[in-house]
Amino acid sequence: MASRNNNRIVVPEARQALNQMKTEIASELGLSNYEATDKGTLTSRQNGYVGGYMVKRLIEQAERSMSGK
Secondary structure: OOOOOOOOOOOHHHHHHHHHHHHHHHHHOOOOOOOOOOHHHOOHHHHHHHHHHHHHHHHHHHHHHHHOO
16 A cells, blocks of 8 residues: 655745654654664554654644743
């Protein structure tokens, strides 16, 4: 079955920052050399942790921005 990626970056200028955040979070979770890793060899749980922590961090940043902090 072919992989379909429906995720689009709404602000293309943010791509580099999002990729850096993904790499930093993966490193914090103990997934070294994440950029060069074949994501298909990782478990769903490992990939899910990276995405989940990215969402959590982005929400925290948005909340801080909205509160003026």
